[in-house]
Amino acid sequence: MISKLLIANRGEIACRIIRTARRMGIATVAVYSDADAKALHVRQADEAVHIGPSPAAESYLVGEKIIAAAKQTGADAIHPGYGFLSENAGFAQAVIDAGLIWVGPKPASIEAMGLKDAAKKLMRAAGVPVTPGYEGEDQSVERLKQEADAIGYPVLIKAVAGGGGKGMRKVDAPEDFEAALESCRREAKASFSNDEVLLEKWITSPRHIEVQVFGDSHGNVVHLFERDCSLQRRHQKVIEEAPAPGMDEATRQEICAAAVRAAKAVDYEGAGTIEFIADASEGLRADRIFFMEMNTRLQVEHPVTEEITGVDLVEWQLRVASGEPIPLKQEELSINGHAIEARLYAEDPAKGFLPSTGRLDEFYIPTLHARVETGVEEGSSVSPFYDPMIAKVVVHAPSRRRAIAALQEELDGTLVHPVKTNAGFLWLCLSDSAFQDADLDTGLIERRGEALMPPADPSLANLDVAAAAEALSWEWREDTIPGHKARELTGLRLNGPARRDVHFILPSGESASGQITRRAQEDDQFEVWTRDTGEGILIVEQGQTYFLRRRVDGTGHASAADGAILAPMPGKVIAVDVAEGQAVTAGQRLMVLEAMKMEHALTAPFDGTVTELNASEGGQVQVEAVLAVVEPKEE
Structure with a gap:
């Protein structure tokens, strides 16, 4: 068994391993x-080694530093986690050549599945159904356009070395093909240093x-069922x-x-994922589910599989890498209940899902x-150097x-707070009637559009919840991680003065005032998540x-805060006029x-008049910092 494990990754996957x-x-x-010097994974590990500057290309992607x-x-x-060097066959081989155990598949397996065109040919030979398309060596515009015409529109152009949604273009009509191909190749070259593409039939109701x-x-290979x-x-x-x-x-x-x-065709060892695209126009049918690609690593979404099978996939990885057989046989694996995972990102839906960086002054998930x-x-702090996912929230239930x-x-x-997240967007996705009814396909979010965007302001009746919030208190409890604390919210019983005026600036920038009347019945109470x-x-x-x-609290008069100029996101002040x-x-x-x-x-x-100026040229500011205050001109 492995005695000491170096984790060549960061963030939540490092903490999970x-x-x-x-x-x-x-x-x-x-x-x-440098950016992760005080990160949670650094403090949780038994030892930690600094490997370079903040950009991943100078630290987490430098295999020599990691092996050293x-x-x-x-x-x-x-253990490579996922992302970074996890699917780099050259790095895997370098680890093995250094006399270390590589917690992952053989370099040859990674290489075999690394290029989508070669992988599809291999899968076809192994009897795995593949999407109709073209994976030929002739990459001329004329040949590709000819093949697209033969497949029939719409078609999908995909970079052979692609991933993460990069190097993909849907083409609806022949006249759009050449421009889409040029764009796809340009992106593929920039992202993967390889501008070769393949063509696939576009699936109209894809899952x-x-x-x-x-x-x-x-020589053992098992599956642990499917994920959607x-x-x-x-x-x-x-x-x-x-x-x-619906499966x-x-x-x-x-x-x-x-x-x-598919896994046996590449002599696979360790955890991997075979990705399929399903034409769900008539429900899930085996003759309409096609191979897309293989991810030769642990997946971000692996916890939902762990939750329904009761298996710790990281433990299996470590045991198999140590030479042990898979702990369970296929007939010993079964599905229990249903699990769902939501990816919580530091991004602002209101600003086109731009990443939101800065310090997490408030970070609380109820669990x-x-x-x-x-x-x-x-x-x-959420750094601008890495993927903005800050948490995965996973639940398991009987149904x-x-x-x-x-x-x-x-x-x-x-x-x-003050970092923005997509939590409200996720909540609305879960509430969508099509999602609730499992009427799914990959275009659902795009079709729903603005219906999945959280409103600019909370729907507070006369701001009574906001007023009640002022009296709420917090309790502290020690969590399972030493030194880590989580907040629990207590309920508020509304008693005391009969009336109170409140005045707030809403997130949209509008000023709002309201009056609350406290309820007479002593058993009435608000319980709101607030601070x-x-x-x-x-x-x-x-x-x-x-x-x-x-x-202003307790009066109806306006204040200078009506003209508070807030930073819309963390950034640098480059001019003050x-x-x-x-x-x-x-x-x-x-x-x-x-x-x-x-x-x-x-x-x-x-x-009006600038009565307060808190910004200077060259200064760094956090989201919603008050940069200036404008006092309205008197009438």
């Missing part, structure tokens, strides 16, 4: 970049079905579940058997029913309906965190903020 290794008595070594760190600490194995497989060095990853946004998975809704037993047996054949996989905690309800309850109480920050109130409604900035005391007119530019490689002009909301 550490947890299993610790339970198995295996010492762990973390690696970290393993030798420096006496580690005898390397993304994948099968978890596992092999060992003794059809809920996607721009080819990126959003919500995953297992088993696939009958006969179809399950056929597709899982095909996945096992009433959920397993939460995360690499951050309250006080951590799909109950799992959906439990996940909604978790998201409904998820409080994150008083001193400057205002944080409220969570259907997963969305709203910040209501306090204006006004001075304190200066008169300004409505729409006049006050300053320019550079964020996410874009410039954002901040303007005066009305005629």
Whole structure:
């Protein structure tokens, strides 16, 4: 058995691997970049080694540094997690050549499945159904267009070395083909240094079905059933579940058997995923489910498989890498209940899902029913250098309906501030009638559009919840992770003064006032997910965190806070056009903020005077920081 494991990754997957290794008595070594010096995975590991600057290309993607760190600490194995170098056959071989154990498939298996065109040919030979298309060596525009015409439109152009939704273009008509091909090749070249493509028939009602497989060095291969990853946004998975809704037993047996054949065709060892695309226009049928690609690593969504099978896939990886056989035979594996996973990203749906970076002043997930996989905690910072996923929220229940309800309850109480997240978007996805009824395909989110976007303001009747929130208190409890604390919310019993005026600035920028009357019955109480920050109130409604900035408490008069100029996102002030005391007119530019490689002009909301200026050129600011205050001009 492995005695010391180096984890060549970061964030939630590193923390998840550490947890299993610790339970198995295996010492762990973390690696970290400058940006991750204080990261959770670094503090949880037994040892940690600094491997370079913040950009991944100078740290997590430099195999030589990772192997050197393993030798420096006496580690005898390397687990790559997912992403970074996990599917790099050259790195896998370098680990083996250094005399270390590679926790993953053989380099030859990675290589065989690395290029989509070669993989499809291999799968066809192994009797695995593949999507009709073209994977030929002739990459001329004329030949590709000829093949597309023969396949019939719409067709899908895919980079042979692609992944993560990059290098893919749907083409609806012959006249659009050449422009789409040029765009696809340009993106593929930039992302993968390979501009070769293949063509596939576009599936009109596509569902993304994948099968978890596992092999060992003794010739055994098993499947652990299927997952459905059809809920996607721009080819990126959003919500995953297992088993696939609507999958009958006969179809399950056929597709899982095909996945096992695929794994055996490349002499597979370790955890892997065979991804299929299903034409679900008439439900899930074995003759309409086609091989897409194989991921030769652990998947982000592996927890839903663990939840329905009771298997720890990381433990299996470590045992198989140590030379042991797979712990269970196929007939010993079965499905229990239903599991759903939501990917919580630090991104702002209101700004086109731009990544949202900065310090997590507030980070709380209720964990009433959920397993939460995360690499951050309250006080951590979300870096612009890496993937913005900050947590996976996973629930398991006896039925799909109950799992959906439990996940909604978790998201409904998820409080994150000032970093923005997609929690409200996830809550609305789960609420969608088509998703609830399992009427799924990969275009569902795109079709729903604005219906899945959280509203700008909370729906508070006369702001009574916001007023009640001011009296709420928090209790602390020690969590299972030493030194980590989580907040539990107490209920508020409304008694005391009969009336109170409240005045807040809504997230949309509008000013709002209201009056609440406290209820007479003593058994009436509000229980709301909320926090008083001193400057205002944080409220969570259907997963969305709203910040209501306090204006004036107890009067109906306006204040200068009506003209508070807030930073829309973390960034750098690159220009300040006004001075304190200066008169300004409505729409006049006050300053320019550079964020996410874009410039954002901040303007005066009305005629008035700059009474407060908290920004200077070159200064870094956090989201919703008060950069200036404009006092309205007196009439």
